[in-house]
Amino acid sequence: MANASVPWGTGVLMGLADPNQTVDGSARGGLPLVPLCTMCCCGLLNHALTVVFMVTLAFAIVIGNVVTLTVFMQTRQSRTPQGYLKVSLAIADMIVGVLVVPFSVYTEISLMVTSAPPVWFEGGAAAPARGGSGSTSWQPCMLIGPVFASCTFVSISTIFLMTVERSVAILRPLHKDTLVTRRRTLLLILISWVGSFLLASAPLVLSANLTLEYNGCSRMCNYVPQPANANVMLLFPAFDFTLLGGTLAANALSFTCIRRYAHKRKRLSEGGQGPEAAASGGSSLHRPSFSDIKAAKTIGILTFAFTASFSPIAVFVLGNVVGHVWCDFSFFAFWILTGNSCCNVIIYSMRDHRFRKGVTLLFQKDRSPPHSEKS
Numbered sequence: 001m002a003n004a005s006v007p008w009g010t011g012v013l014m015g016l017a018d019p020n021q022t023v024d025g026s027a028r029g030g031l032p033l034v035p036l037c038t039m040c041c042c043g044l045l046n047h048a049l050t051v052v053f054m055v056t057l058a059f060a061i062v063i064g065n066v067v068t069l070t071v072f073m074q075t076r077q078s079r080t081p082q083g084y085l086k087v088s089l090a091i092a093d094m095i096v097g098v099l100v101v102p103f104s105v106y107t108e109i110s111l112m113v114t115s116a117p118p119v120w121f122e123g124g125a126a127a128p129a130r131g132g133s134g135s136t137s138w139q140p141c142m143l144i145g146p147v148f149a150s151c152t153f154v155s156i157s158t159i160f161l162m163t164v165e166r167s168v169a170i171l172r173p174l175h176k177d178t179l180v181t182r183r184r185t186l187l188l189i190l191i192s193w194v195g196s197f198l199l200a201s202a203p204l205v206l207s208a209n210l211t212l213e214y215n216g217c218s219r220m221c222n223y224v225p226q227p228a229n230a231n232v233m234l235l236f237p238a239f240d241f242t243l244l245g246g247t248l249a250a251n252a253l254s255f256t257c258i259r260r261y262a263h264k265r266k267r268l269s270e271g272g273q274g275p276e277a278a279a280s281g282g283s284s285l286h287r288p289s290f291s292d293i294k295a296a297k298t299i300g301i302l303t304f305a306f307t308a309s310f311s312p313i314a315v316f317v318l319g320n321v322v323g324h325v326w327c328d329f330s331f332f333a334f335w336i337l338t339g340n341s342c343c344n345v346i347i348y349s350m351r352d353h354r355f356r357k358g359v360t361l362l363f364q365k366d367r368s369p370p371h372s373e374k375s
Contacts, residue, residue, distance in 0.1 A: 047112055050219070054105045057339060061097025064345035065090040071358035078354070081185035082295065085162045086348075088189045092154040093341035100148045101338060103140065103221070107214050120214050120221075141221035145212040146200040148220065152337065153196035153239065156310070159302055160243045161188055163250040166296040170254045173292070199239060207232045217327035218334040231321060237314040244310070247303050254296045298351040302344065309340035 068090040072078040078086075110118050120139045165185070169176045203210050203223055210232065215222040223233060312333035319326060348355040 044112070047108065051105060051108050051112070053335075054101055054108065054219075057335075057342065058097050058101040058105065060342040061101065062094060064342045065094035065097065067359060067362070068345045068348065068355075069094070071355055071362060074362070075354065075358045078358075079182075081165055081180050081182055082162065084182065084185050084189060085158055085165065088192070089155060089158045089162075089344060092151040092158065093344060096148065096151050096338060096341045100144055100151070100220070103144050104214075104219055108219065118214070121216065139212065141212040141214055145221035145223060146197070146204070149200035149223075149236065150193075150196045151341075152310070153199055154193055155340075156240050156243050156247075156306060157192040157196060158189070159299065159306055160247045160250075161185075161192065162299050163247045163254075163303065166292065166299050167250045167254045169292040170257050170296055199235065202235060203232045215330070218330040220334050220338075233317055234321060237317050240310055241314065244303070244307055248307075251296070251300045251303060255300065258293050258296065294351065298347060301347055301351065305343050305347065306340060309337045309343075313337050 069087060072083050072087055072090070107118060107121070111121070120141045165180050168179050172179065204212075211224050212221055213224055214220070215224075312329070316326060316330050316333045
């Protein structure tokens with residue numbers, strides 16, 4: 001192990017056929033590249049269980065977000081700025097389940113049934129370029145990696161926009177319809193998607209020595225810069241933590257306002273009618289509605305869930321930049337973030353009664369709403 005060359009982001013060597021073999025795919029003894037043996041994927045049984053986990057997660061992400069999109073598209077009450085933001089979030093999550101996770105499943109099955117790893121496995125994509133001979137074919141990780149990063153950025157930017165929209169509804173309820181319109185919301189969603197894809201591609205443009213390959217530790221397509229260019233990867237956690245900080249600040253303002261109104265209602269209920277009650281009754285229109293308060297709490301839960309799932313990735317990236325390599329930790333960090341793509345529908349199911357009612361109508365034979373709802 002002392003003779004192994006470990007570039008940044010390639011992970012710890014575990015179970016190599018030859019201790020003199022390098023991670024980049026070249027072996028001094030002429031041996032082929034051997035897939036890494038991590039705690040999750042060491043042995044046929046653990047490898048098979050990992051594939052089953054990936055397949056189950058992909059189905060959960062796709063089915064959950066398809067249901068979410070169907071409910072919000074078929075419910076007229078959901079065609080609001082907040083509804084469009086939820087649709088954007090569901091699309092980003094579904095792309096992860098349709099494209100990113102299935103590619104990892106395909107690669108893991110290829111590693112199980114074939115003796116040689118695929119060309120996009122770590123070191124295989126960059127080997128022809130370093131050798132200076134041979135043609136460098138396009139690698140699927142050049143698409144999968146930026147797509148996964150882009151969907152992550154879309155998710156956090158959409159949660160930020162949802163938080164701002166709820167903050168306006170709570171702090172300025174009379175101006176909500178004027179400030180938050182469908183046209184402005186759709187424009188911000190478009191900016192969010194375009195900006196996320198540009199940011200995900202920025203490391204490839206800013207660093208000439210950076211490549212993308214399937215990592216044997218995380219079991220995903222990862223950016224692999226040289227040690228001298230590793231700082232460019234700090235763009236990702238810097239962007240996410242900036243938006244997360246703004247989201248937490250907006251949530252704090254909303255919850256402070258909600259708490260103030262809750263204390264005011266409590267005082268009114270204990271003190272009965274009086275001058276204060278009459279004064280506050282005249283300003284009841286300035287209070288946020290119950291649905292706005294509940295939606296703000298739901299978005300707060302979404303923010304907490306995303307922060308908890310993204311934090312391990314941020315720790316992993318920062319650790320790699322300063323020279324630490326955590327192979328098993330990288331697997332858990334990346335797949336915890338991936339699992340967040342199926343958490344939103346669970347949160348909606350528990351918190352949004354309109355979503356639960358829409359799901360009920362979706363699976364009923366007669367999907368027409370009751371007469372009372374029509375009226």
